Amino acid sequence: MNNFTSISDVENPTKLVQQVLSIKNNSTELNPGKDKSLALIFFNPSLRTRMSTQKAAQNLGMDITVMNIGEDAWNIEFEDGTVMDGSIQEHIKDAVQIISGYCDILGVLTFANLQNREEDYEEKVLSKFLEYSSVPVISLESATLHPLQSLTDLVTIAETKIQKPKVVLSWAPHPRKLPQAVANSFLEWMAQTDADITLAHPEEYELSEQFTNGIPVTHNQRRAFEDADFIYAKNWSSYSNYGQTPVVTEDWTITQDKMDLTNHAKFMHCMPIRRNVVATDEVIDQSLVYKQAKNREYAAQAVLQNILENL
Ligand code: CP
Numbered sequence: 001m002n003n004f005t006s007i008s009d010v011e012n013p014t015k016l017v018q019q020v021l022s023i024k025n026n027s028t029e030l031n032p033g034k035d036k037s038l039a040l041i042f043f044n045p046s047l048r049t050r051m052s053t054q055k056a057a058q059n060l061g062m063d064i065t066v067m068n069i070g071e072d073a074w075n076i077e078f079e080d081g082t083v084m085d086g087s088i089q090e091h092i093k094d095a096v097q098i099i100s101g102y103c104d105i106l107g108v109l110t111f112a113n114l115q116n117r118e119e120d121y122e123e124k125v126l127s128k129f130l131e132y133s134s135v136p137v138i139s140l141e142s143a144t145l146h147p148l149q150s151l152t153d154l155v156t157i158a159e160t161k162i163q164k165p166k167v168v169l170s171w172a173p174h175p176r177k178l179p180q181a182v183a184n185s186f187l188e189w190m191a192q193t194d195a196d197i198t199l200a201h202p203e204e205y206e207l208s209e210q211f212t213n214g215i216p217v218t219h220n221q222r223r224a225f226e227d228a229d230f231i232y233a234k235n236w237s238s239y240s241n242y243g244q245t246p247v248v249t250e251d252w253t254i255t256q257d258k259m260d261l262t263n264h265a266k267f268m269h270c271m272p273i274r275r276n277v278v279a280t281d282e283v284i285d286q287s288l289v290y291k292q293a294k295n296r297e298y299a300a301q302a303v304l305q306n307i308l309e310n311l
Contacts, residue, residue, distance in 0.1 A: 001309075004136075004139065005126060006145050009147075017154050021298075037063040037064070037065065038103060038104070039065045040053060040066045042069065043110050044111040052300050053296075057300075073090070074090040076088065092132065107137075110123075110126050110143055117239070121143070143179065144181050146270070152299040153189065153268065155299060157268075159295075168228045169234065171234065172253060172278040174278060178237055182234050183211075183234050184207060198217075198224050200224035205238055207236070225258050254267065256282045
């Protein structure tokens, strides 16, 4: 593995899931990251991604530097040819070449601006890191994908040992407008498994066909839940009316009475989760969410380990 920015960087996703489980279940004294350094660059807040990736790197013996753009570092200009006579101090071309000179692996967390679909789906920020970095790049989440989360989600589902599970990705309410990254990425990775996946969302919340191709879609949440083994909840804003949040009159919060329609389904969410908005306390408190969050550490460790092997 060189970069890790989407499932297309992974030669064998099933093998990678098994490697994550092997790391989790067999503690090792090896130190493949000794004398190697990891820089983590954040354009947005994070709890799980930040801590799990740092812990993973520590497990491998790596040194870690974390930078919050706009707080610890200068604000960054992304346009080529700009006359930089305003308030922004540093150009992405310079910043990435310099950061990558200080580390062996560079992780970056970017976020959709939800203003301009073309810019977000072209991965305007991540693509600059890939263009200018002299070392491998890991996406810690991008404008349209969250591959470390999706790898973790596959691992968490695999751990249950449920064969050919029925998995429902359900839209759920949220007070803010959110990107489609987790949902896009989840569908992309689940397509590599033997799961029977259904997408449930209100009208006007269709995802890009690039990710939904061939997946059954319903606007009837209750019907989708029937016989499901896993309910994966996530909010996202509109793709077609980009970044907008059309009014939803039906109640899409995941409640226990909806979970009772399932085959004793396990509830999943990437977190952070708005309690009693996305799902009720009762649903969250019986869910796999803490297991998912813990598995982020092993997923990041497997990805780092694979990249370290190729340095
Ligand atoms: N799931 C996830 O990426 O969480 P954070 O935003 O806290 O990193």
